[in-house]
Amino acid sequence: MNATFSQRLSEAFGRRRLPDGIRLMVVRRDGLMVWDAAPDQRSQSLAALCGGVWEASMAMAQTAGAAQEASGFRLVFDDAATGMMVLPLSVEGQTYYLAGVYGDCVNPARLRRQVQELRDVVAETWVAVPVKKSTPVSTGREGYLFTDITDEEMDRLFGVGAQHVVR
Amino acid sequence: MSFVNHHTKEINCKIVYYGPGLGGKTTNIQWIYQRTAAGNKGQMVSLNTENERTLFFDFLPLDLGQIRGFRTRFHLYTVPGQVFYEASRRLILRGVDGIVFVADSQVERMEANVESLESLRANLALQGYDADRVPTVLQWNKRDLPNTIPVQDLAAKLNPREVPAFEAVAFRGDGVFETLKMISKMVLLNIKGGLE
Numbered sequence: 001m002n003a004t005f006s007q008r009l010s011e012a013f014g015r016r017r018l019p020d021g022i023r024l025m026v027v028r029r030d031g032l033m034v035w036d037a038a039p040d041q042r043s044q045s046l047a048a049l050c051g052g053v054w055e056a057s058m059a060m061a062q063t064a065g066a067a068q069e070a071s072g073f074r075l076v077f078d079d080a081a082t083g084m085m086v087l088p089l090s091v092e093g094q095t096y097y098l099a100g101v102y103g104d105c106v107n108p109a110r111l112r113r114q115v116q117e118l119r120d121v122v123a124e125t126w127v128a129v130p131v132k133k134s135t136p137v138s139t140g141r142e143g144y145l146f147t148d149i150t151d152e153e154m155d156r157l158f159g160v161g162a163q164h165v166v167r
Numbered sequence: 168m169s170f171v172n173h174h175t176k177e178i179n180c181k182i183v184y185y186g187p188g189l190g191g192k193t194t195n196i197q198w199i200y201q202r203t204a205a206g207n208k209g210q211m212v213s214l215n216t217e218n219e220r221t222l223f224f225d226f227l228p229l230d231l232g233q234i235r236g237f238r239t240r241f242h243l244y245t246v247p248g249q250v251f252y253e254a255s256r257r258l259i260l261r262g263v264d265g266i267v268f269v270a271d272s273q274v275e276r277m278e279a280n281v282e283s284l285e286s287l288r289a290n291l292a293l294q295g296y297d298a299d300r301v302p303t304v305l306q307w308n309k310r311d312l313p314n315t316i317p318v319q320d321l322a323a324k325l326n327p328r329e330v331p332a333f334e335a336v337a338f339r340g341d342g343v344f345e346t347l348k349m350i351s352k353m354v355l356l357n358i359k360g361g362l363e
Contacts, residue, residue: 006172030262031226032170032179032242044228044242045210052214052223055258145171145178145358146235154348157231157239 005092009035012122019114022102026089027051034096050099054086081105085112087119091126098122171237171360179240180354181262182347185287186269187279188220188248191308191337195269196225196243198343207231221247224259234355241351248283257290265302265354266291267346269337270325272307272315277324284325302353305332306346311339 009026018024018037025043026035031051036043082103089098098119105111170179184192193213200211209228216222225245233239246256268287270280288298307321318334326332331349335342 006175028170028262030181032181032262042210044240045212045226048224048226048228048242048244049212052258055261056223056255059254059258143359144356145237145360146356149234149352149355151352153234154352157234157351158344158348 006034012126013037013118016118016121019100019111019118021105022100022111022115024098024100024115024118025050027054027097027099029055029095029097046101047099050084050086050097053084054097054099057086080108083108085115087116089119090123092128171358173360175238176236177238177240178355178358179242180264180351180358181242181244182265182267182350182354183260183263184243184245184267184269185256185260185283186248186308187271187276187283188250190248190269190271190276190280190283191306191335192245192248192269193221193225194337195267195306195308195335195343195346196227196245198337198340199229199243199347200227202340202344203229220249221245222252223247223255239355241354243347250282253286253290256286257293260290260294260296263291263294263296263301264357265304265350267304267306267350268325269306269308269335270321272309272321273312274314274316277316280321280325299328302350302357303328303330304346304350304353305330306335306337306342307332308335308337308342310334310341311336 013024013035023046024037025033025047027033027047027050029051031048033043033047036047082105084099084101086100087098089096098115100111100115102108102111171177184195186192196211200208207230209230212224212226214221214223214225224247225243227243229241229243231239231241244259246252246259266287268284270284291298291301305326307318309315318332322329322332331353333342333346333349335346337343
């Protein structure tokens with residue numbers, strides 16, 4: 001994945017007019033948020049839920065004998081004005097989810113079409129950036145990000161507790 | 168799989184709490200949520216049944232600060248422990264970076280512990296992982312109960328690899344952060360990509 005992938009997504013969506021009344025985000029298949037049109041404290045939780053809903057929907061569809069790769073899905077509450085939609089977005093050779101959560105929507109079908117069009121434009125105009133050739137950092141453990149991490153560093157990160165390991 | 172952004176110096180890791188039903192996975196996450204400062208945690212999500220059993224997963228995002236200049240985020244998930252939720256457990260393991268296996272120390276739950284551990288290995292294999300290479304920490308929970316199996320016996324049965332293991336009483340926080348710190352350290356040390 002390119003180092004500035006999230007920023008490039010932000011630019012790609014930022015160049016277009018986003019549909020009103022829907023919160024859009026791009027989520028990895030494992031539920032990790034990579035872009036959110038309106039980031040806040042709930043962003044990661046929403047992404048985890050979107051990932052879970054998508055994976056559960058796919059598993060259900062496959063169990064029911066439906067197609068292996070769905071083109072997208074909608075979860076709509078009974079009043080039709082509130083729901084979410086998820087569309088696959090293929091960029092950089094990977095499939096992500098373009099997920100949208102909406103409420104008080106008068107015309108969900110129109111909204112869905114707008115999001116589909118947005119997805120298509122972003123996917124079609126996406127220019128893949130080759131991964132920059134990198135220089136390995138000199139570490140004692142070839143290929144790993146960290147050579148070592150001390151217990152004190154972990155204590156500082158968490159700011160609590162003492163270790164008591166039992167074998 | 169962990170997501171390292173060298174440009175913005177961010178690390179995102181996924182840790183899954185696995186184990187038999189009623190073993191204390193959700194209790195671990197709830198304790199962490201309660202004891203983490205508001206600015207270091209996101210919204211906790213719990214998808215439960217009416218009687219508070221985990222239906223799909225619990226999720227807690229932690230944004231703890233920096234380590235060696237990298238902003239470090241951990242995404243904690245639990246799986247539903249009940250046997251018939253196997254398909255859900257498989258889905259939640261996707262992209263996992265580290266496992267905390269929460270074992271129930273009670274004598275009568277030993278069989279459930281063994282079954283759950285076997286299911287973990289099988290589900291990791293189905294997701295393309297070699298279970299022996301995924302950072303794993305064991306937690307012997309419910310050590311306060313009278314009918315617990317000695318730690319040595321638990322280890323002999325459930326920990327042949329001798330991965331780090333912690334005694335815990337999760338509902339009062341004993342061993343909870345120790346377990347989390349250890350798995351977090353193992354996950355961070357396992358991140359590939361010493362590149363800049």
